[in-house]
Amino acid sequence: MAWKNADVVVIGGGIIGTAIAYFLSRQKIDVILLEKSGIASGSSGACDGAVVMQTKKPGVHLKLALESHALLSRMQDQLPIPIEYEKNGGLIVMETDDEKTAMKQFVEAQCQAGLDVELLDHKQLRALAPHLSDHLIGATYSPRDSKINPIALTLGFAMGAKQMGTEILTGTAVLDFEVEERQISAVVTTAGKIGTCTVVNATGVYASEIGRMLGIEIPIKPRRGQLLVTEARPGLLKPWLGSANYIAAKFNPQLAREGAGGVSIDQTQNGNLLIGATREFVGYDKRTTVEGLTQIASRAVRILPDLKHTHLIRAFAGLRPYTPDGLPILGKVGKIKGLIMAAGHEGDGIALSAITGKLISELVLEGKTDVALDSFNLKRFSTDTTQH
Numbered sequence: 542m543a544w545k546n547a548d549v550v551v552i553g554g555g556i557i558g559t560a561i562a563y564f565l566s567r568q569k570i571d572v573i574l575l576e577k578s579g580i581a582s583g584s585s586g587a588c589d590g591a592v593v594m595q596t597k598k599p600g601v602h603l604k605l606a607l608e609s610h611a612l613l614s615r616m617q618d619q620l621p622i623p624i625e626y627e628k629n630g631g632l633i634v635m636e637t638d639d640e641k642t643a644m645k646q647f648v649e650a651q652c653q654a655g656l657d658v659e660l661l662d663h664k665q666l667r668a669l670a671p672h673l674s675d676h677l678i679g680a681t682y683s684p685r686d687s688k689i690n691p692i693a694l695t696l697g698f699a700m701g702a703k704q705m706g707t708e709i710l711t712g713t714a715v716l717d718f719e720v721e722e723r724q725i726s727a728v729v730t731t732a733g734k735i736g737t738c739t740v741v742n743a744t745g746v747y748a749s750e751i752g753r754m755l756g757i758e759i760p761i762k763p764r765r766g767q768l769l770v771t772e773a774r775p776g777l778l779k780p781w782l783g784s785a786n787y788i789a790a791k792f793n794p795q796l797a798r799e800g801a802g803g804v805s806i807d808q809t810q811n812g813n814l815l816i817g818a819t820r821e822f823v824g825y826d827k828r829t830t831v832e833g834l835t836q837i838a839s840r841a842v843r844i845l846p847d848l849k850h851t852h853l854i855r856a857f858a859g860l861r862p863y864t865p866d867g868l869p870i871l872g873k874v875g876k877i878k879g880l881i882m883a884a885g886h887e888g889d890g891i892a893l894s895a896i897t898g899k900l901i902s903e904l905v906l907e908g909k910t911d912v913a914l915d916s917f918n919l920k921r922f923s924t925d926t927t928q929h
């Protein structure tokens with residue numbers, strides 16, 4: 542006998558699961574959200590909050606990010622707590638002529654895809670961010686790039702969903718499923734059995750564990766990012782900043798492995814600087830390392846020399862849910878009726894949270910979505926046609 546019943550069970554209390562619960566509950570759907578630990582206890586509580594459009598590949602990736610940004614910019618007024626949304630623009634700084642050539646091409650493609658982004662020379666860059674190093678030859682700049690407090694946003698989605706009727710069960714892990722003739726009929730949890738025909742797998746780096754319970758292969762693996770936090774130094778850097786080789790390392794795992802990865806610097810509303818982040822495949826290990834932290838600290842000081850005189854207050858690491866093509870896995874899974882995937886957002890889960898919530902809620906409600914999800918379906922990784 543089922544302990545509880547729900548129209549939809551969302552597994553995962555990170556930014557993706559809570560955003561989905563929020564958008565579903567806005568449509569008066571009866572939702573239970575299951576989280577094995579606490580809300581924002583996974584990747585969404587150990588990351589940065591950049592909502593940056595410039596780091597997205599032109600095409601479906603950028604299209605999704607732009608739609609998500611439009612939704613996020615309105616969330617400040619819709620969620621029950623402040624989420625520290627700020628639209629201060631974003632810079633990708635360049636140190637060499639080779640980087641300038643590569644970024645010029647990237648920017649041209651992004652402009653054609655509808656992003657407002659331009660190339661700045663050294664003088665224009667210094668006018669926008671006077672504390673940056675003299676050796677930088679320029680930057681790309683988009684006024685649309687923004688930032689947000691990722692923990693506040695996750696809690697905001699969760700609280701908003703709860704106010705509209707979602708039942709949130711923390712400390713409740715999913716152990717298994719009951720499936721009848723390929724259709725999910727119940728979720729087995731540490732607290733009891735929940736009857737449902739629709740389950741959303743929003744478990745980030747653990748999505749493949751849920752897949753194994755259902756006999757499905759999901760190619761998501763953890764990619765560690767180490768981050769440094771400094772004391773508050775208000776006014777040091779207004780826009781979000783990434784280095785050109787940060788973009789290269791994001792899309793080329795080989796570069797990240799060779800230590801050629803770049804750096805990102807983000808000043809929070811109360812002045813602390815978040816300096817990130819490594820990109821490493823070390824399983825589920827969330828420890829920081831001296832090498833990793835030294836690497837990002839020295840890169841950051843080269844770009845923003847004032848950091849030399851700024852105290853570090855802590856360091857932490859989180860796990861990005863990595864997929865082989867850098868795109869999330871979204872949509873129905875042919876092999877199991879009633880299973881919907883919403884995981885694998887890598888380093889973009891905060892930026893893509895709102896659009897993921899909206900699209901998955903449309904899929905549950907109407908069976909189709911505003912934006913076609915074909916490029917994001919799990920079947921792109923599978924030759925097994927039963928999974929299609």
Ligand SMILES: Cc1cc2nc3c(=O)[nH]c(=O)nc-3n(C[C@H](O)[C@H](O)[C@H](O)COP(=O)(O)OP(=O)(O)OC[C@H]3O[C@@H](n4cnc5c(N)ncnc54)[C@H](O)[C@@H]3O)c2cc1C
Pocket residue numbers: 552553554555556557558575576577578579580581582583584585586587588589590591592713714715716743744745746747765766767768817818858859860861862883884885886887888889890891892893
């Ligand atoms: C260093 C770093 C910096 C980043 N910076 C940015 C950034 O600036 N901008 C951006 O957009 N993104 C950024 N990201 C990426 C972002 O953090 C992730 O894409 C996002 O948090 C993924 O959210 P999620 O909800 O899918 O996963 P999670 O937040 O990990 O949530 C999944 C949840 O599922 C729960 N769970 C797992 N298994 C079970 C089970 N069996 N039963 C019940 N619950 C279960 C887990 O406990 C977890 O809480 C960064 C990531 C890192 C590591």
